[in-house]
Amino acid sequence: MxxxxxxxxxxxxxxxxxxxxxxxxxxxxxxxxxxxxxxxxxxxxxxxxxxxxxxxxxxxxxxxxxxxxxxxxxxxxxxxxDVAYMLARAALFPWRTAQKNVELGLELRGAPRQERADTAARLLELTGLKDFAKSYPSHLSQGMRQRVALARTFALKPKFVLMDEPFSALDAQTKLAHQEEFVxxxxxxxxxxxxxxxxxxxxxxxxxxxxxxxxxxxxxxxxxxxxxxxxxxxxxxxxxxxxxxxxxxxxxxxxxxxxxx
Ligand SMILES: Nc1ncnc2c1ncn2[C@@H]1O[C@H](COP(=O)(O)OP(=O)(O)OP(=O)(O)O)[C@@H](O)[C@H]1O
Ligand SMILES: [Mg+2]
Structure with a gap:
């Protein structure tokens, strides 16, 4: 890294x-x-x-x-x-599953299939989304979508993470869970x-x-x-x-x- x-x-x-x-x-x-x-x-x-x-x-x-x-x-x-930028509203591709959304950046970089899958699996586990890897964004809550975006951000191993009020669209409880998860x-x-x-x-x-x-x-x-x-x-x-x-x-x-x- x-x-x-x-x-x-x-x-x-x-x-x-x-x-x-x-x-x-x-x-x-x-x-x-x-x-x-x-x-x-x-x-x-x-x-x-x-x-x-x-x-x-x-x-x-x-x-x-x-x-x-x-x-x-x-x-x-x-x-x-090297720079990842996170915003309040997660922009996920609706036609890709959670896992495929997490893999997207790695795919664009030409990472091999197995490496992409392993990285996505690790980050989906870390963000508590293991059981939703095959779900599409429309079947996820706003908080879960934001977690997919978080997993996607870290999948690219950025040197810098920039966040502009990333949790402001979430309710108080979800927000707290996300803040702690991000840390x-x-x-x-x-x-x-x-x-x-x-x-x-x-x-x-x-x-x-x-x-x-x-x-x-x-x-x-x-x-x-x-x-x-x-x-x-x-x-x-x-x-x-x-x-x-x-x-x-x-x-x-x-x-x-x-x-x-
Ligand atoms: N591309 C732009 N062209 C012209 N003015 C801009 C542009 N982007 C921002 N501004 C102005 O620059 C100032 C600072 O904007 P900025 O978005 O950086 O503030 P902020 O501190 O992020 O505010 P907030 O907390 O409301 O998000 C504002 O007056 C805004 O209108
Ligand atoms: Mg601002």
């Missing part, structure tokens, strides 16, 4: 052109950030502060107006197969992970470190290490003083902006 790589964001400032005018919207302001290889980073901040834009830069889909974004030693100037798989792979979320509890439960952004143009307001031991579970964490301190601190950082808006 590929060794993990880190992410380095150097002095990124970004503007988007306003449609139909010569004006520009400042979206990010002098953002510098370094995630070490294998680190799990969460980004939180008010709507419109540029979180998705920053994620798109790491994915190589958007180029910053100023500054640089590196994946490992390489400038992130284009998408790459379980991530712990086995130690892929460098970046999670964008509005859910503070989710950020603390999952990440090694949480970066809080100001309103647009987004700049870094706080950068907090989450030194809670793993495995973590929310039931226990809620009564942990350290959890409550971090939650409070994040909440205050975000609340200040609402108060001043």
């Amino acid at each position: 590929n060794p993990p790589s880190g992410i380095r964001i150097e002095g990124v400032t970004h503007y988007f052109a306003k449609p139909g005018s010569k004006e520009y919207t400042p979206v990010l302001s002098d953002v510098s950030l370094e995630a070490r290889a294998g680190q799990f980073l969460a980004l939180v901040g008010p709507s419109g502060c540029g979180k998705t834009t920053l994620l798109n830069m790491i994915a190589g889909l958007v180029q910053p107006t100023h500054g640089k974004v590196y994946r490992g030693e390489e400038l992130a100037t284009r998408p790459d197969r 379980r798989i991530w712990e086995q792979t130690r892929t460098t992970a970046v999670l964008v979320t509005h859910d503070l509890a989710e950020a603390i439960l999952m990440a090694d470190r949480v970066v809080v952004f100001s309103p647009r143009p987004g700049r870094i307001k706080a950068d907090l290490e989450i030194q809670l031991p793993r495995p973590r579970d929310l039931e226990t964490l809620r009564f942990d003083e350290r959890y409550r301190d971090i939650h409070e601190r994040m909440w205050m950082e975000l609340k200040q902006d609402v108060d001043h808006a």
Whole structure:
């Protein structure tokens, strides 16, 4: 397997052109950030502060107006197969079974049949979908479909996993199961992970470190290490003083902006 790589964001400032005018919207302001290889980073901040834009830069889909974004030693100037991107709504192919959906990326890479089947079987087992390998997406719940997408993501052994509010479409209980499941798989792979979320509890439960952004143009307001031991579970964490301190601190950082808006 590929060794993990880190992410380095150097002095990124970004503007988007306003449609139909010569004006520009400042979206990010002098953002510098370094995630070490294998680190799990969460980004939180008010709507419109540029979180998705920053994620798109790491994915190589958007180029910053100023500054640089590196994946490992390489400038992130284009998408790459080392990068997996997970969104809230899992896009599965309806005519392929769960197993065939998990195998898809490997198939595109030309992996041999047996290797594809073995990898898919292992990941379907890890995500609790072993008995649904032959089911089509229309016969799976939204939560199960999201788990198939999760299995498909890790089947490709990416160096980087980028997630934009991946659990926001799920009900509270399913969400919790998914968050814990994702962390379980991530712990086995130690892929460098970046999670964008509005859910503070989710950020603390999952990440090694949480970066809080100001309103647009987004700049870094706080950068907090989450030194809670793993495995973590929310039931226990809620009564942990350290959890409550971090939650409070994040909440205050975000609340200040609402108060001043
Ligand atoms: N392709 C684009 N062209 C022009 N403006 C854009 C484009 N993409 C995003 N924007 C603008 O950039 C700003 C930041 O958008 P972005 O999607 O990065 O915010 P966000 O922090 O992810 O917000 P949310 O939490 O609501 O998802 C917004 O004002 C948005 O309208
Ligand atoms: Mg967004």
